[in-house]
Amino acid sequence: MLLTASAHGVYPIAPTPFTDDGAIDTASIDRLTDFYAGCGCTGITILGQLGEAPKLDHAEAVSIATQVIRRVPRLPVIVGASAPGFAAMRALTREVMDAGAAGVMIAPPNTLRTDDQIVGYYRQAAEAIGADVPFVLQDYPLTFSVQMTPAVIRRIVTDLPSCVMLKHEDWPGLEKISTLRAFERDGSMRHIAILCGNGGLFLDYEMERGADGANTGYCFPDMLVDVVRLSAAGQREQAHDLFDAHLPLLRYEQQPGAGLAVRKYVLMKRGLLTSATQRKPAAPMSATARAEVDHLLARLARHDARARLG
Amino acid sequence: MLLTASAHGVYPIAPTPFTDDGAIDTASIDRLTDFYAGCGCTGITILGQLGEAPKLDHAEAVSIATQVIRRVPRLPVIVGASAPGFAAMRALTREVMDAGAAGVMIAPPNTLRTDDQIVGYYRQAAEAIGADVPFVLQDYPLTFSVQMTPAVIRRIVTDLPSCVMLKHEDWPGLEKISTLRAFERDGSMRHIAILCGNGGLFLDYEMERGADGANTGYCFPDMLVDVVRLSAAGQREQAHDLFDAHLPLLRYEQQPGAGLAVRKYVLMKRGLLTSATQRKPAAPMSATARAEVDHLLARLARHDARARLG
């Protein structure tokens, strides 16, 4: 089952569960994977930036990917394959594709500047992993310092048939979705899936602009599923009501660097992770921050019972 | 009336009003200034990054500063004096201080990297403007790419008595406020005012961490005044309720680059600006974006009557 341009719904960015001493927590991987499948997610992305991929060695990465893929044979699993060189990118891609992955996600190295450099990089990356491997183009200037205009994305999509999905997380990014969809309408670009990241901070309006769903790791992926479903069903105000109820917590989780600790803390409180441990280097979460998240959860629980976490 | 370390409350970052053809709109300047004074703001910051300062020539900048200062003789007015060289910084500072400004705000040039470079820059800036001129240290890594640790801020505060206020807009930034206040408690740093920017995105918890107020330009400064007042009065849940109601719009306005158009659009709808025009270079606001803001206002109006803007 390969990823295609008709991907849609919610592909959570899965965190990598560790035990308190930093070992890979395979039990939590199963529990989390089952939860994703059970709450309506349509795919899963693993080993991304917030999956602590750089802290895993090659064998660990392959092992985690294999476990998740086997656990949910009916869901497409996308594996983050960004690497400083094409040799490592190719090596990981080959192994996870052999294991049954649906495709890989590739972020740009933060040294790219010009349009030609960006397009050239993806051309070489696609060649390195093989033209038959579907890939997700990750567009996250805030983190990667690489700015892709809609025209650059169109060049990549046009040049590389294996580019089937955009992980859209430019900021601001609403007009970018509109522009890309207009390219499709005027026939200058084929259709690709657009799933939105950036912590989900604009998911409400991104859906209305033409996004196909979410590709982010917010600690309530079940809320993302609901918002995407309500929005697709035309229940606009209900979608916004639910989204707005979560926005205070979602905004808190979306803090660069600090957010992963929040995410793991809530997933632990939800019973999905046994431990909120991150491997080093990790930004610790202060007692005050934990109290703030507890406060946000208590306030959220007035609107969404899933946030009642005792 | 000079700015001191006891500054608190809300100092809005004032936009610069232009007429449709790009001329300075003095009538709107008066109207906006009166509004700030009338709704409980305790000071005003003008000619900042989002005041389109680089698009004004020197004479225009001085003229606007003079108009605002004269209009609200009882409110401290802070003037943005960031410049690529100390000559221009000194020239503007001298003129606005002579006109009655309370102090100036200085952002770091985006070429600074090391701790010593940052401290050295502010030492030279303070010398350039004169040691008797109070200044605000602007800490906005997202925009300026300059990262100041709490220890660097402490060095600046300790070395330079004229540094009386921090415009705090690091992101994430909550722990930074806690660290700086801890420095004050342990006696290693004198007290300075901390007013928060970053669009107000974390004002709710920033107040609880020890901030003295807000220094940002959200289109409902009257809401910021209420939140700061409620928080200071210990009415925690009421502060959060009001803040959360505004958060969907506030988040929308805080988009880098795109946000100023939203801000001016809403201020125009509120009757405070005659025109939402920006001078070039300006990011235009699409019809879809305007409709989204109207939608956000309509939803907000269910909670806050000030958002009923017909």
Add this chain to the structure above:
Amino acid sequence: MLLTASAHGVYPIAPTPFTDDGAIDTASIDRLTDFYAGCGCTGITILGQLGEAPKLDHAEAVSIATQVIRRVPRLPVIVGASAPGFAAMRALTREVMDAGAAGVMIAPPNTLRTDDQIVGYYRQAAEAIGADVPFVLQDYPLTFSVQMTPAVIRRIVTDLPSCVMLKHEDWPGLEKISTLRAFERDGSMRHIAILCGNGGLFLDYEMERGADGANTGYCFPDMLVDVVRLSAAGQREQAHDLFDAHLPLLRYEQQPGAGLAVRKYVLMKRGLLTSATQRKPAAPMSATARAEVDHLLARLARHDARARLG
């Protein structure tokens, strides 16, 4: 006399002379200007990055430009007009063009990333200064962090008739010259003058690639004049011999940040500046560094008598 695309030869980047106490040294300005005119320079560029332009206030900048322009009525004088906003850029441009400048030089702000941002910036800049004012496009990625591909330069040249010259200082940059000249040969770009900066570090081969001359501030502009002349006359090995003799010192002077002190020190030793003073902020020159420059001059003097500075 306006700058045109037929500019060639050597346009030194003039330093701004200060007295020991930081005042503008008008006597040295005259002396230096006369020297440039006397040794075969075909134009002069003032108030550039290494002319300490950001340390001058507006009135000082205009005063210096006027003095130089009047001193050499037969030489085209280019004035650096880079500014954080178009208002200041326009204001300075208007005044110096009225005073008789041949054109202005515009560097890109270091926040530009995508091709469209770069082209858009120059379009707006050209509009701001007026379509009748010839301008020099400064392409210096090492300092400005803005990377312009040859195709981007072609777009600017094609869109903006007032772009008549490229200050070429990309690094590496030899292939860029070849590509731009190939654009001219294949008819896809009109001819522009290409004068090379980057401290002159590759001037020897840049001339052979098709450059029209030098636009840099090396402390022996008379050597640059000779190399350009020898190269244009086909005296290849003589050009290289002279260039190579200067390369050890030239390389030493080209150090980012530290180089201006070296340049002013040698120009003082040559009797052209009364003082090597820079305005703040300035990197001081250590006694060891001065001894190293003296050593380099002594070694150079074995090949070029102009370096005998006792």
Add this chain to the structure above:
Amino acid sequence: MLLTASAHGVYPIAPTPFTDDGAIDTASIDRLTDFYAGCGCTGITILGQLGEAPKLDHAEAVSIATQVIRRVPRLPVIVGASAPGFAAMRALTREVMDAGAAGVMIAPPNTLRTDDQIVGYYRQAAEAIGADVPFVLQDYPLTFSVQMTPAVIRRIVTDLPSCVMLKHEDWPGLEKISTLRAFERDGSMRHIAILCGNGGLFLDYEMERGADGANTGYCFPDMLVDVVRLSAAGQREQAHDLFDAHLPLLRYEQQPGAGLAVRKYVLMKRGLLTSATQRKPAAPMSATARAEVDHLLARLARHDARARLG
């Protein structure tokens, strides 16, 4: 044989030889390694930035390291271990140290900004590889965008006993060497080896400032050996004469990005590499560039017979 702070002489940065079709060229590895040992190099650094390390997969990297280490059992071999995460860094370090490497070299990720971030990164890296593994601190702001002040280097050296050598390639960097050596003299920092990179562009004066040698990949490492020896022997002018003769070519090779092609081209002409091939991504070398290098070699041959390469 572990690397210690008494390292000195020339540790060339070895390129990785590939055959025309991109396979690892083990015969050239042996030939090049023998050449280094035979011409007076005192150590070898492999798998660095210009050793195309990111283009090798893990098994290839280990295989190359093992081959070189076995070939020159009496020379210390340093292995580049920079990686986006500590897991990969640790994995490679363990294997090459087991194979007999003398230590590893670690470059900072280009996201580091503040002094504390830099020190913290090296603390975590040293912990990751093990406190018993000597490491080289690579200080190359031009490539990595990380600026380390002398005080930061002192903190790292003081905190981490396993930091035994600095690969010094700041630019400008002469004063940095003087400052670090002054730290040693005033007792505030223990002695470390300082070997200079940056293409060797300032090796002549770096030796006089107190450097212990060179750690760079210029295509005539035998010249570097001579310059270091002459300088150490107090034969100052002879050292400069030889260095200056090579400077035109050395400067040409030191072009960022383009330089590796030049280096491999000359090493091939010298009979040390069978092919000048780079793995992708690679900047190609134009026919004009090859002719320029041939010209530089012909000119150099007038002073140094080693450059007569037919």
